[in-house]
Amino acid sequence: MGKSSSVFVCSECGAEFSKWQGRCPECGAWNSVQETVVADYTPRVTAQSVSSRLRGFSGEISQKVVTLDSVSLARVPRLSSGFNELDRVLGGGIVAGSVVLIGGNPGAGKSTLLLQVVCNLANRVKVLYITGEESLQQVAMRAARLGCNTSGVNIATETSIEMILAMAEREKPQILIVDSIQVMHLDSISSAPGSVSQVREGAAALTQFAKQNGVATFVIGHVTKDGSLAGPKILEHCVDCSLLLEGDTDSRFRTLRCKKNRFGAINEIGIFAMVDKGMREVNNPSAIFLNRSDIISPGSVVMVIWEGSRPLLVELQALVDYSQYGNPRRLTIGTESNRLAMLLAVLHRHGGISLGDHDVFINVVGGVKVEETSADLPLIITMISSYKNTPIARDLISFGEIGLNGEVRPVTQGTERLQEAYKHGFKQAIVPYDNAPRKPIGDMKIYPVKTLQDALNVLSGNQ
Numbered sequence: 001m002g003k004s005s006s007v008f009v010c011s012e013c014g015a016e017f018s019k020w021q022g023r024c025p026e027c028g029a030w031n032s033v034q035e036t037v038v039a040d041y042t043p044r045v046t047a048q049s050v051s052s053r054l055r056g057f058s059g060e061i062s063q064k065v066v067t068l069d070s071v072s073l074a075r076v077p078r079l080s081s082g083f084n085e086l087d088r089v090l091g092g093g094i095v096a097g098s099v100v101l102i103g104g105n106p107g108a109g110k111s112t113l114l115l116q117v118v119c120n121l122a123n124r125v126k127v128l129y130i131t132g133e134e135s136l137q138q139v140a141m142r143a144a145r146l147g148c149n150t151s152g153v154n155i156a157t158e159t160s161i162e163m164i165l166a167m168a169e170r171e172k173p174q175i176l177i178v179d180s181i182q183v184m185h186l187d188s189i190s191s192a193p194g195s196v197s198q199v200r201e202g203a204a205a206l207t208q209f210a211k212q213n214g215v216a217t218f219v220i221g222h223v224t225k226d227g228s229l230a231g232p233k234i235l236e237h238c239v240d241c242s243l244l245l246e247g248d249t250d251s252r253f254r255t256l257r258c259k260k261n262r263f264g265a266i267n268e269i270g271i272f273a274m275v276d277k278g279m280r281e282v283n284n285p286s287a288i289f290l291n292r293s294d295i296i297s298p299g300s301v302v303m304v305i306w307e308g309s310r311p312l313l314v315e316l317q318a319l320v321d322y323s324q325y326g327n328p329r330r331l332t333i334g335t336e337s338n339r340l341a342m343l344l345a346v347l348h349r350h351g352g353i354s355l356g357d358h359d360v361f362i363n364v365v366g367g368v369k370v371e372e373t374s375a376d377l378p379l380i381i382t383m384i385s386s387y388k389n390t391p392i393a394r395d396l397i398s399f400g401e402i403g404l405n406g407e408v409r410p411v412t413q414g415t416e417r418l419q420e421a422y423k424h425g426f427k428q429a430i431v432p433y434d435n436a437p438r439k440p441i442g443d444m445k446i447y448p449v450k451t452l453q454d455a456l457n458v459l460s461g462n463q
Helices: 047-056 084-090 110-121 136-146 161-171 196-213 285-289 337-351 373-388 414-423 452-460
Strands: 004-010 033-039 099-104 127-131 153-157 175-179 216-221 241-246 253-261 269-275 278-281 300-307 310-322 330-333 358-364 396-398 428-432 445-449
Touching: 004 196, 033 196, 084 253, 084 269, 084 278, 099 110, 099 196, 110 127, 110 136, 110 175, 110 216, 110 278, 127 136, 127 161, 136 153, 161 196, 175 196, 196 216, 269 285, 285 310, 300 373, 300 414, 310 373, 310 414, 330 337, 337 358, 337 373, 337 452, 358 373, 373 396, 373 428, 373 452, 414 428, 428 452, 445 452
Parallel strands: 099 216, 099 241, 127 153, 127 175, 175 216, 300 396, 330 358, 396 428, 428 445
Antiparallel strands: 004 033, 241 253, 253 269, 269 278, 300 310, 310 358
């Protein structure tokens, strides 16, 4: 081992610097650069040093080199968590030896969800729940309030990674829960819990134990003010699956979104409802998000988005009003604000409608966050409806991407989106020309459009 040295690491993005800085140049976070002591033990690698090490190596290589076509393609067995929505996000269930990171805002329901999962699995497999932020009595009171069956649930309160691994080695569980990684620490590292070194090395130690012993491990992590996962990026790199539990504390719905998954598709989402008995999965989220008023109001349209492996119908609302001030406001909830600015410019250039002196407010009902471009055409439609104060037909849906030249581009899974809308009683659809189905979908009337002007012409006949 060589002498120790200090580096300055950003706690938000993990970037390293040689000296302290008030603002991280990589991610732009303020007061996030912290000093970390590291051991400078890396020797200089030369051809002579490598040859010397090879001459002194007398053992046998345990791992053999094989051809890729000889690797077994047997299906990896999965364990159901008891929640179909969680199994969907995980790619079909819990994989032995996998490491799953679950992040979310305080009060989102991370601990509640995993406690329910542990209670569901305790009668089938051996589980171990490690809590570092709450006492055993607090966890027991929550389980009693949720009405969970706690028999067979092994639980301990501990913050030392070494002690956790020793307990897991002794108990030999199949499911390990660690709540949360920010309060855990390694005795061999002098920095405080939650620092870059502690989070990084603690997650690496848990991952190594999970892989070597085939223990499925769930790790809870905190998030920053902007909603991203706290800690260095290596925390997300070393896990197999990274999930984010989204939802406001004043909303009863929670969205579990997959950001990374080595055993399934990414961008998959699961919908849960927070009730007095804990997290309850929502099997038909479109029916909940479409709980619309009986009165048809301007500035409201239903769009079909594609999340993971299924379509989702959500209501999009817009309020366009003349601005009383010199600087009109642009506020979006659930969509990207930069996308709105671009669409307003396209609407002016290729649609002949200027909203430069109007305030524009956009809201996706139900707290859903739309990250795909299929919301472009519904955004245009709902803004025009509010601007002209004319309601959209109640049975009309829309989706499609809009380019800078005013063209309406197709999106993926167009036929499946239309079929989902038809099952919920929608009879009209304004869609991109290339997404028009080859075969009729019941008695649904499809309006295929190639340009923004075509969509405006169709819209004028449906108001």
